Amino acid sequence: MKLLKYIKIITVFFIMISLNYACDDYLEEEIYSDITSENFITQDNADQLVVGVYSSxxxxxxxxxxxxxGTDVFTSKSEIFSFSPTNDYFNLNSGEGLAVWSNNYSVVGKANIVINRYENQINWSDANLxxxxxxxxxxxxxxxxAYFNLVQQYGGVVIEVDEVQTIRTDYVRSTEAExxxxxxxxxxxxxxxLLDDPSTGRISKRAAxxxxxxxxLTRAYTSAGxxxxxxxxxxxAEQAIGDYxxxxxxxxxxxxxxxQENDEVLFAIQYGNSGLADDKSNNKHSLFMNQVFNYPGVNRTTTPYGVSGFGAMPTPFFYSLFADNDTREDVTIHRAIIADSDEPDGPDNIVAGDTIVYYPKNALDADELADRLNRYWVYQPDQYLFGLPDDIPGVNYLYSLNIERTNFPIFKKFDDQDFNEDTDGARDTFVFRVAGTHLIAAEAYLGAGNTASxxxxxxxxxxxxxxxxxxxxSISIDxxxxxxxxxxxxxxxxxxxxKRTGKLEERIAxxxxxxxxxxxxxxxxxxxxxxxxxxxxLSDGSLEQNPGY
Incomplete structure (x- = not known):
């Protein structure tokens, strides 16, 4: 059975037995020993505990x-004078990023429940070992x-490999090496x-x-490696690539x-459009775009582009990386925004199918720019991102008539055909792809001094x-x-x-x-x-803060 279908089943199952494995924070988990889940979990339905880890x-x-x-290819989606603690490293404090900590520890907590119940509480027949x-x-x-996600962000973290069955506040962090x-x-x-070819949505041997x-690879750069x-x-990496x-x-x-379920994808987080509350909830399509519905002729309820979430904005450097013959550019970004509805009150009586905004890859000369500005807005490569350029007299599409303040080619690769009017969609999130495995291999071989490989x-x-x-x-880390x-x-x-490659400070500057x-x-x-x-x-002083915060 496809894992997504199983997630739908398990959602109803957990509601019935009131087993809430998700927790708002790791140090204040629910005490599950008071819930007689042993009455519900047997070798016949134990896999539903595993599915709960995937859903988290x-x-x-x-x-x-x-x-x-705060990287080289993404910045905050706001005008240049605005401040973002995470992006700008300005007054970044311990109130930021709670979700990263709590969500990953939710995975840890659920995984620990699976391991404990599978090892100690479920009676397995020989046939089901x-x-x-x-x-x-x-x-x-x-x-x-989950622990890899945590160690990359925080360094050494609390290691807990047992199911939490009593309230504790004396957690201490392990070292990065540990x-x-x-x-x-x-x-x-x-x-x-792990299986070579498991059901869709489960982690395979090659993904692991x-x-x-x-x-x-990441540990190799640290004092622990x-x-x-x-x-x-x-x-x-060679084993994970295999013969694909x-x-x-x-x-x-x-x-x-x-x-979406193609052979290049080693592991993906699954979504769907069944109507269940958490099924159609992927926000990926909304992260790297502006408020497209601010443009005339783009209707929030019918636009194929989706609705912008908080997200991030690509930097000018990102757009500059695509060579003229790179086919990934057309898949990754929209260089034109097309009207999906008529708007006779727009700048030039827009009808569905008209181009509204165009972002040329290379700067247009003055004559071509003026000609195009009689038909739609044009943002030259040096005008992406913030604010509005100066109007050009005598053309129909005056920049001052555009109310959208951040104008840039939005992402296309995550377009979702089943999103709703908010930011919820049904496209799967690819976690590992074989193309990424090749790039891990390239970096590992470079670190090992094998430039040919x-x-x-x-x-x-x-x-x-x-x-x-x-x-x-020739090859370099850049x-x-x-x-x-x-x-x-x-x-x-x-x-x-x-961070891993030692390039963060250099490239954001x-x-x-x-x-x-x-x-x-x-x-x-x-x-x-x-x-x-x-x-x-919550730790009463046993948990230490990272330096400088």
């Missing part, structure tokens, strides 16, 4: 601030994923048991190998809404995009970061990647407009996030 990942991957803001081991392996893999050791232990125990490759971690990461050739389908086919993996990704074989003849930026835009945790204008990044502080204030308060 939705909240983890809907949170965007600590993944995208394989199902027991498989359930535990899935829980450990997802717990490893946290990585726990992640690696979980994944290495899980991988031999991809994750473990990135864990080793060694140079051998680069070799281990490369070997694991990403050039067997185009980038456009990978992101075709009707082709690093080039091979980088060029495979590039060839799919441009049709040119062996386009890169080449890999640039390729990741366009191949995995809005998918990868960009902040964590820049060069490419993030708000940071360039008034950012206050301090590497002694901002390479770690602040532990949420309420966690510190």
């Amino acid at each position: 990942l939705r909240d983890v991957y809907k949170e965007y601030t600590f993944q995208y803001l 394989g199902a027991r081991d498989y359930g535990i392996a899935q829980a450990k893999a997802l717990r490893g994923l 946290t990585y050791a726990q992640i690696i232990s979980d994944l290495e125990e899980a991988i031999p048991v 190998q991809h994750l473990l490759a990135e864990v080793y 060694t140079s051998a971690d680069f070799d281990t990461a490369a070997a694991l 050739d990403i050039r067997s389908q185009s980038f456009a086919e990978v992101f075709d809404y009707g082709n 690093a080039l091979n993996h980088l060029n495979i990704v590039r060839e799919r995009a441009t049709g040119v074989a062996n386009e890169y003849t 080449d890999i970061l640039n390729e990741r930026a366009i191949e995995l835009a809005g998918e990868e945790n960009r902040w964590a990647v820049l 060069l490419y993030n407009p708000h940071v360039m204008d008034h950012g206050t990044f301090n590497a002694g502080i901002h390479l770690l996030r602040p532990i949420p204030a309420n966690e510190l308060q």
Whole structure:
């Protein structure tokens, strides 16, 4: 059975038995021992506990601030004089980012319940011991994923591998090295048991190998790692890639809404349009866009573009990365906004199908610009983002008539055919793709000093995009970061990647407009996030804050 269908079933199941595994914060979890869930959980329905861990990942991957803001390719969606603590590293404090902490610890807590109940409370028949081991392996893999998300943001964190059955306030943080050791232990125990080809939505052996490759790669840069971690990461990435050739389908086919369950996707968070409260709730399509319905001819209820959420805005640097022959550009962004309804009161009696706004890749000359401004608004590459350019006398489309203050080519790759009038959609969120595995391999081989293998993996990704074989003849970490930026835009945790490679401070100073204008990044502080204030308060002093907060 497809996991999404199982999630729908389990939603009703948990309502009936009143088992609320989600918690608002880790240090104040519910005491589940008072609920006689043993009466409901047997070997026949135990898998529903595992599905509960998967469903909790939705909240983890809907949170965007600590993944995208304050990086080289994304900035805050506001005018240049505005301030954002997370994006600008300005007065960033322990009130920021609670969702990252609590959502990942929700995954940890649910995984611990699975492992404890599977190991200690469910009576398994000999015939079902394989199902027991498989359930535990899935829980450990997802717990490893959650702890990896946490260690990248906070450094060493609280490690809890037992089901919480009493209220505790004496939690202490483990070291970064201990946290990585726990992640690696979980994944290495899980991988031999995970299936090569599980039902859609479940973590596979190759997905866990991809994750473990990135864990080793990330640890290699830290004091907890060694140079051998680069070799281990490369070997694991090769195993995760297997014999799949990403050039067997185009980038456009990978992101075709009707082709979401394609072979390149190693692991995805599933959504749907069944009508259940949490089923159609993906906000991905809304994150990297402006308020399109502010334009005449774009109706909030019928627009194919969706409704903007809080989200982030691509930087001018991001748009500059696409070469003229890079097919990913047309899949990733909209360069034109098209009217979906008539609006006779608009600037020039707009009818459905008219172009409203155009964002040329290359600057238009004065004559062509004036001609196009008689038909629609045009924002030249140096006019993306903030405010409005000066009007050009004598043309129909005066910039001063546009009420949208942030104008930029919005994202296309996450367009959702089943979104509602708010920001809820049904497109799956891709967590791991084989193209990303190639880029992990390239980075790992580069770290290990094997430039030939690093080039091979980088060029495979590039060839799919441009049709040119062996386009890169030399390789640097910046080449890999640039390729990741366009191949995995809005998918990868960009902040964590820049931190890992030691490039965060350098690249935000060069490419993030708000940071360039008034950012206050301090590497002694901002390479770690602040532990949420309420966690510190609940711990009665046992939980230590990161330096500088």
